[in-house]
Amino acid sequence: MRLNTISGRFAALTIIFVVLAELFILLPALSRFRLDFLESRLERAQIASLALLATDESLTSDLESELLQNAGVLNVVLRRDNVRQLVLSSPIRDQVSATYDLREEGVVQTIDDALVTLLDDRDETVRVIGSPVNQAGQLIEITMKTAPLRGAMIDYGLRLLVLSAAFSILTGILLNIAAQRLILVPIRRVISHMTSYALEPDNTRHIITPNARLAELRDAETALEAMQKTVTSSLKQKERMAQLGEAVAKISHDLRNILTTAQIFADRLEYSADPKVRRAAPKLVNSISRAVNLCETTLAFGKAEEPAPSLSRFNLTQLAAEVIEAETLAGEAAGQVEFVTDIAPSLTIRADRDQLYRVLANLSRNARQAIEGTGSPGAIEIGAGETDSEWWIRVGDSGPGLPEKAREYLFKPFSGSSRKGGTGLGLTIAADLIRGHGGRLELVRSDEEGSEFMIHIPRDMAILPARAGAAAR
Ligand SMILES: Nc1ncnc2c1ncn2[C@@H]1O[C@H](COP(=O)(O)OP(=O)(O)OP(=O)(O)O)[C@@H](O)[C@H]1O
Ligand SMILES: [Mg+2]
Structure with a gap:
């Protein structure tokens, strides 16, 4: 891919713009994905905790840990009103490193939290607080590990990247084909016109006829046509001038010879018996020698000097x-x-x-x-x-x-x-x-x-x- 060609630049620009667009899309998409993930965990934990309602006695610890495992969390607290609350718990080995209250997070905060989750590769224990679905209580709170969340986010991000890379390659190819058809082909046509014109600039048949459909190219063709017409006509005029110059040079050459003869005769007039002729003679000699000079200068002019x-x-x-x-x-x-x-x-x-x-x-x-x-x-x-x-x-x-x-x-x-x-x-x-x-x-x-x-x-x-x-x- 050569960057000094139109197609090369199109391809490079497509890549740059797609990467920029992806940055704008990827971050919000990942933070949305993280929110959905956490909300689904809250929901699953809520369902698990409702199992407590089915029994009056307390759950066996085996059943409790199975419920928690299915929900993918370590702990659940479902507060139904100020007094009652349902609690499923298992022993937590690590300390809770962060608390995310989904009810209060703004857009910037969620993007920030998503970035933190993505970049921190330690398997931390975090607390997540949200509102239970279907107004089943006042608040639900879970404790969970971050590794599964991070893994799912990376998975999702990669899939998104692959998809958009494929999409951008396709867009790039389509753009290039469009550029070839719309711009490059007409430009090449103009170039080939210029080349054939340059070979024979005095031939009016090589003057371009503007017919591009793109307005800008048509303007360029019209300007080129005007320029070629001027050049061709001035070339023709120059040619005529050159022929004229040649004719003038020939005439001057012979005229000089004739005048030189006349000069010799005029010189003799100085010895004429008639005093009037004698007086006029020097003026005649002068005029003739000026004319000879002029002929010589014309010849020199023809030699471009x-x-x-x-x-x-x-x-x-x-x-x-x-x-x-x-x-x-x-x-x-x-x-x-x-x-x-x-x-x-x-x-x-x-x-x-x-x-x-x-x-x-x-x-x-x-x-x-x-x-x-x-x-x-x-x-x-x-x-x-x-x-x-x-x-x-x-x-x-x-x-x-x-x-x-x-x-x-x-x-x-x-x-x-x-x-x-x-x-x-x-x-x-x-x-x-x-x-x-x-x-x-x-x-x-x-x-x-x-x-x-x-x-x-x-x-x-x-x-x-x-x-x-x-x-x-
Ligand atoms: N003093 C002037 N007053 C009015 N028009 C003038 C004057 N001097 C030149 N011109 C105009 O300029 C034109 C060009 O003058 P130029 O001397 O270059 O060519 P020409 O007199 O036509 O031909 P030649 O080459 O025989 O002198 C003339 O044709 C004339 O119309
Ligand atoms: Mg004159």
């Missing part, structure tokens, strides 16, 4: 100006979105310039797209400052605020986009890049008056080497 930031000190106002310039050019309805900066011109920060450009570009683009989506004009403000421990950059807008879905899936890849043509990656990438700096990106405000994102970059970059390449996704 964001490149560790390569830190340098640079002027933040300049970077913000570049972002704003690119966003203004990209704006669909020029003039609808106004860009404002609130950065001390001398503020320099230490970070990965390209990565921070991507972060600010993503945040500004989102804000611009949100404002454009409303059809009315709006403003975007990039502010920044520093404290002893960090640099902070704020990107706020007067747009419509993040839609509910975007807030719910904030910073989760592919999930939060509510924009037509949006992939839902912009904010995730931004948050990952800032995390790569040991900092954090957070949404501090979003309501109908606009949204505000805050970037925190710690000055203490000691944590960076350990984090390299471990940007969370």
Whole structure:
């Protein structure tokens, strides 16, 4: 019998409960038995003593001792009224060690006396007093040995024990059969479902159908079903994402090659005879090399590693100006979105310039797209400052605020986009890049008056080497 199984525990509990129940039953039963025994002795002694009435003369001592022997007592006194009394007596060798008056004994007293009788294995002589049956007198008193009483009590107790042991074994077996049928079989069914599901979690055929009759098990099955459905669908989604990722990686790879060629041509534009083309050339080269970088980063993302930031000190106002310039050019309805900066011109920060450009570009683009989506004009403000421990950059807008879905899936890849043509990656990438700096990106405000994102970059970059390449996704 293994105690860590349900059937083992059932068996052990049955034994414990039966033993407890027996203790509660055995003691009162034994004390009742002792009382009955003594009362029957009193009755027999009363009948024996009545033999005295049949004769006027006194009994012969032989007859007297035979009467006493039949009654199983040593002495009888039957008091019929204050004057008359019948007495049968034989010589008592031992001293009377205790007197039990059955007319006065309470429940606790009788249990106590029964225990004393049972535990004391000496053959004592005791006096027992009771009321005669049929009002045949005032009082009857006998003297008797305790050994026969004790023997009968032990006999009775043993029979009771054997009977209840048999009864408890039967109950235990029945309980176990019931437990097997009601609990274990349905539990095993759930386990086998889990095992077959675990082998093929993307197969919807293995999802459990709740049909247990026990309410608790049915609840467990329903919860399991819900969990399996979620896991299966997210596995399927992951699979689709993996395929998409593969496609993106292939595209990025080839796009990078195409862009590298374009970069070579763009380089040549610097030597163009047309001064306008010459002026535009560096910007074109810059944009293309950013695009090449992005392709490379996408490829690295596919390999599950964001490149560790390569830190340098640079002027933040300049970077913000570049972002704003690119966003203004990209704006669909020029003039609808106004860009404002609130950065001390001398503020320099230490970070990965390209990565921070991507972060600010993503945040500004989102804000611009949100404002454009409303059809009315709006403003975007990039502010920044520093404290002893960090640099902070704020990107706020007067747009419509993040839609509910975007807030719910904030910073989760592919999930939060509510924009037509949006992939839902912009904010995730931004948050990952800032995390790569040991900092954090957070949404501090979003309501109908606009949204505000805050970037925190710690000055203490000691944590960076350990984090390299471990940007969370
Ligand atoms: N400043 C903002 N104001 C209002 N909504 C915003 C703002 N920034 C983000 N959102 C919402 O959050 C969603 C998720 O933004 P995210 O940049 O992650 O993805 P996306 O812009 O939809 O696609 P992409 O991956 O091309 O950037 C957006 O679709 C948009 O609904
Ligand atoms: Mg975006």
